[in-house]
Amino acid sequence: MAPEDHTSALPATLLIEDEQERGYGHVLPLIDGNKTYSQVTEEVFSTTERMPPLKWWLALSVSLSLLLLGAWAVTQTVTRGIGTWGLNRTVGWAFDITNFVFWVGIGHAGTLISAILFLFRQRWRTSINRAAEAMTIFAVMCAGTFPIIHMGRPWLAFWATPYPNTRGPLWVNFKSPLLWDVFAISTYFIISLTFWYLGMVPDLATMRDRAKTKVRKAIFSIFSLGWNGSNRTWSRYETVYMLLAGLSTPLVISVHTIVSMDFATSVIPGWHATIFPPYFVAGAVFSGFAMVLTLMIIARKVMDLEEYITVRHLEAMTKVIIATGMIVGMAYGTEFFMAWYSGNNFERYVFINRALGPFKWAYWSMVSCNVIIPQLFWIRKVRTTPWMIFILSIFVNIGMWFERFVIIVTSLHRDYLPSSWAMYTPTFVEVAIFLGSFGLFFTCFLIFTRLLPMIAASEVKGVLKHEEH
Amino acid sequence: MRSTDAITLTRFRASFADPHLLLEAVKRLKQEGYPIIDTYSPFPVHGMDEAIGLKPSRLPRACLAFGLLGLATALGVQIWTSAYDYPLIVGGKPLVSLPAFIPVSFELTVLFAGLGVVASLFVASGMRPKFKVPDLHPGVNDDRFVVAGEIQAGASFTVVQSLMASLGALETELLVEDKSQTDHSLLDREAKPLAFLLAAIPAVLVLAALPLLNRNYLKRNLAWDGGMMAPVAYQSFDPHPSLPGGQVLQTPPAGTVSRKGLVPLPYGPGKVEAERAGLELKNPFQPSQENFSRGKLVYDRSCAACHGLDGDNNSSVIVARGLLAPAILVAPVVRDMPDGRLFHVATFGGPQKMKGLGDLISRDDRWKVVLYIRELQRAAAPKPLPAPPPSTGATS
Numbered sequence: 027m028a029p030e031d032h033t034s035a036l037p038a039t040l041l042i043e044d045e046q047e048r049g050y051g052h053v054l055p056l057i058d059g060n061k062t063y064s065q066v067t068e069e070v071f072s073t074t075e076r077m078p079p080l081k082w083w084l085a086l087s088v089s090l091s092l093l094l095l096g097a098w099a100v101t102q103t104v105t106r107g108i109g110t111w112g113l114n115r116t117v118g119w120a121f122d123i124t125n126f127v128f129w130v131g132i133g134h135a136g137t138l139i140s141a142i143l144f145l146f147r148q149r150w151r152t153s154i155n156r157a158a159e160a161m162t163i164f165a166v167m168c169a170g171t172f173p174i175i176h177m178g179r180p181w182l183a184f185w186a187t188p189y190p191n192t193r194g195p196l197w198v199n200f201k202s203p204l205l206w207d208v209f210a211i212s213t214y215f216i217i218s219l220t221f222w223y224l225g226m227v228p229d230l231a232t233m234r235d236r237a238k239t240k241v242r243k244a245i246f247s248i249f250s251l252g253w254n255g256s257n258r259t260w261s262r263y264e265t266v267y268m269l270l271a272g273l274s275t276p277l278v279i280s281v282h283t284i285v286s287m288d289f290a291t292s293v294i295p296g297w298h299a300t301i302f303p304p305y306f307v308a309g310a311v312f313s314g315f316a317m318v319l320t321l322m323i324i325a326r327k328v329m330d331l332e333e334y335i336t337v338r339h340l341e342a343m344t345k346v347i348i349a350t351g352m353i354v355g356m357a358y359g360t361e362f363f364m365a366w367y368s369g370n371n372f373e374r375y376v377f378i379n380r381a382l383g384p385f386k387w388a389y390w391s392m393v394s395c396n397v398i399i400p401q402l403f404w405i406r407k408v409r410t411t412p413w414m415i416f417i418l419s420i421f422v423n424i425g426m427w428f429e430r431f432v433i434i435v436t437s438l439h440r441d442y443l444p445s446s447w448a449m450y451t452p453t454f455v456e457v458a459i460f461l462g463s464f465g466l467f468f469t470c471f472l473i474f475t476r477l478l479p480m481i482a483a484s485e486v487k488g489v490l491k492h493e494e495h
Numbered sequence: 496m497r498s499t500d501a502i503t504l505t506r507f508r509a510s511f512a513d514p515h516l517l518l519e520a521v522k523r524l525k526q527e528g529y530p531i532i533d534t535y536s537p538f539p540v541h542g543m544d545e546a547i548g549l550k551p552s553r554l555p556r557a558c559l560a561f562g563l564l565g566l567a568t569a570l571g572v573q574i575w576t577s578a579y580d581y582p583l584i585v586g587g588k589p590l591v592s593l594p595a596f597i598p599v600s601f602e603l604t605v606l607f608a609g610l611g612v613v614a615s616l617f618v619a620s621g622m623r624p625k626f627k628v629p630d631l632h633p634g635v636n637d638d639r640f641v642v643a644g645e646i647q648a649g650a651s652f653t654v655v656q657s658l659m660a661s662l663g664a665l666e667t668e669l670l671v672e673d674k675s676q677t678d679h680s681l682l683d684r685e686a687k688p689l690a691f692l693l694a695a696i697p698a699v700l701v702l703a704a705l706p707l708l709n710r711n712y713l714k715r716n717l718a719w720d721g722g723m724m725a726p727v728a729y730q731s732f733d734p735h736p737s738l739p740g741g742q743v744l745q746t747p748p749a750g751t752v753s754r755k756g757l758v759p760l761p762y763g764p765g766k767v768e769a770e771r772a773g774l775e776l777k778n779p780f781q782p783s784q785e786n787f788s789r790g791k792l793v794y795d796r797s798c799a800a801c802h803g804l805d806g807d808n809n810s811s812v813i814v815a816r817g818l819l820a821p822a823i824l825v826a827p828v829v830r831d832m833p834d835g836r837l838f839h840v841a842t843f844g845g846p847q848k849m850k851g852l853g854d855l856i857s858r859d860d861r862w863k864v865v866l867y868i869r870e871l872q873r874a875a876a877p878k879p880l881p882a883p884p885p886s887t888g889a890t891s
Binding site: 064105106107210221231253254257260270277484 | 534536538539540544555558573577581585586588595596598602603610613615616619620621622624625626628630632635638641725726727728
């Protein structure tokens with residue numbers, strides 16, 4: 027600690043002063059442990075430089091097994107056809123599109139944390155934004171696989187893009203929400219990846235400077251783009267980062283809005299509703315924050331990052347959950363009101379059928395997981411106890427999956443023609459693809475935690491000695 | 496080097512442990528008139544832009560320009576493809592329906608603006624893969640805050656050194672111009688990984704060429720087993736799972752009346768089959784006025800154009816055109832053929848020229864035509880009668 031004598035002479039203010047001034051009685055530190063800059067460097071980067079512990083390998087083997095199961099199921103689908111799924115003439119969208127919307131929604135929290143909280147100058151985001159952005163990217167990857175497999179002939183998926191082709195003047199239909207989806211999801215993925223990478227460049231430079239082997243140095247020399255911490259570069263970099271945050275904010279809202287239009291622009295009772303865009307965006311943030319909490323509570327424990335991802339971070343996220351959870355709850359109520367107020371018999375029937383019909387177990391699982399159980403977050407003890415937050419976040423994850431299942435399947439299985447009414451049960455192949463998407467997600471996330479700095483060290487250093495802005 | 500007051504070495508660098516000390520030092524150096532080259536820090540130090548006199552970046556303008564380019568591209572592609580190159584009316588909407596174009600236009604605006612501004616940043620700041628990073632202080636990405644400045648002619652390094660030390664600098668050093676650091680040409684750079692990659696290219700090319708060179712063009716290409724070659728969905732004429740013995744369709748119950756023409760005909764084309772048909776088949780229709788008139792109708796429509804109205808080629812259209820001479824139906828050879836043989840010829844075609852008409856004339860009609868042909872032959876065969884009166888011959 028000899029070289030740090032100079033820093034230890036300076037008082038490190040670990041509480042957020044403006045919040046103290048505003049008179050909040052209950053202020054938790056942003057970063058615990060009275061750390062120096064080089065301590066942050068050491069603690070964040072050393073995990074990427076040594077072999078992972080046994081528990082990491084165990085987790086990787088579980089998620090790789092799930093991924094392989096998913097790969098088997100996708101192979102079944104591709105070689106033997108969509109007949110391996112439980113879809114029928116009436117329920118043409120079910121597990122696949124449910125999972126697609128579920129994963130896209132998960133992704134939204136990452137962008138919200140990295141972009142919207144950045145614009146609102148919420149400095150607590152610095153500890154979690156890197157991991158949350160990684161989560162976004164992996165979640166969008168999981169989401170993207172579902173519509174592609176759902177096409178039935180995934181090797182022709184490029185037909186969804188407008189490119190000059192040999193099929194005469196034949197172009198994609200720009201008036202279709204499904205095409206809007208193609209553009210929204212791919213733009214979202216590219217911009218999120220760019221944002222994530224740009225935010226990582228200073229940390230990649232630190233990894234380059236710390237590299238012991240030549241290969242490692244060469245790899246990080248390529249990706250750190252000659253970063254030397256120059257103030258001129260920092261100045262431009264901050265401008266661009268701000269611009270990207272400004273671009274990502276409407277982007278993230280547009281993505282789930284467009285996803286909701288896949289349903290809302292149809293004439294299916296239960297889908298044909300103008301409330302869908304805000305309802306879906308709130309639900310996406312809600313489910314995304316639940317997934318961030320699930321991941322972060324595991325990660326801070328497993329990776330010994332409790333001093334970086336503090337209870338304060340967790341508590342802030344639970345507040346977002348309770349706010350968005352209530353928006354979602356209100357949307358459930360509004361849907362029923364609209365069905366009644368519309369005077370449309372089909373619309374009314376769909377909602378009565380949702381709550382009391384053959385899928386009522388799914389509907390009431392959704393309501394209890396999304397609306398009732400999160401109310402426990404009003405209790406401070408629950409908000410500040412990690413294991414309780416963890417359990418509640420799992421409930422929200424389950425509830426939000428059921429929300430998409432309820433919207434898609436209950437609306438489709440009984441629409442206008444009673445002669446076409448049908449039931450839907452997933453097959454093993456469909457369940458295996460869903461499990462496989464979790465395998466893909468966790469495999470990517472686990473590899474990320476050991477390969478790249480999980481905490482944005484350069485940003486954390488900036489808030490370490492939190493002084494006047 | 497530390498003790499020298501040499502005027503030739505003009506650049507110096509001082510490092511600090513705290514951003515505030517750096518900011519103070521920069522302000523002080525400015526006051527004293529030392530030109531600042533740049534500062535280096537692990538995170539952006541706020542207030543530094545003003546202290547070293549940096550103007551706000553012009554990158555937001557680049558962002559706007561790229562965004563507008565994206566918007567124009569999106570609108571151009573959508574309007575051109577939807578209204579001009581492939582005008583397709585969807586849902587009764589106008590070809591150029593701008594509200595429907597909003598989502599894609601928005602997404603492409605964001606995509607172009609985002610990628611464009613990041614690319615502009617990389618160009619403006621010279622950010623690209625570098626194996627030797629210029630002006631890199633070893634601790635700057637960890638916990639050091641560094642200022643680089645110039646000593647003007649006549650000034651002393653020791654003065655700067657003591658000034659910096661008094662402001663809390665951990666160390667102050669003179670920078671020697673390093674040619675290797677300023678020369679960024681790709682080929683001149685010391686780059687072992689790059690050399691390794693270049694050396695690997697021939698090996699990769701050879702490996703890639705081997706499958707092509709060894710390829711056997713007589714064998715079928717490797718097939719991608721993705722084309723749903725073994726679908727689980729029911730295919731037409733698959734054995735039905737609930738029928739015994741791999742049956743496709745159920746056997747009809749006894750006494751079922753078949754639909755016309757759907758009874759199988761257990762004969763194929765060819766001479767052998769034709770003779771078998773001649774032995775086995777009997778005309779199911781008895782000569783009657785009704786059957787004759789039906790046979791005549793079908794014969795006149797389908798047969799007479801080639802064989803002539805009387806089966807003797809006299810009024811044959813194709814013979815009159817000099818094309819083909821069909822078999823003469825009233826000739827003794829044909830007269831001696833059994834009914835089944837004639838039916839087989841009508842169904843599958845003759846031994847030489849005639850095309851089978853089984854798919855054009857129904858089975859019952861073909862039998863009735865056979866009846867009618869027999870009638871024609873009877874009319875033509877008995878020649879004991881004297882020649883017809885010349886008047887009829889002249890008129891026909």
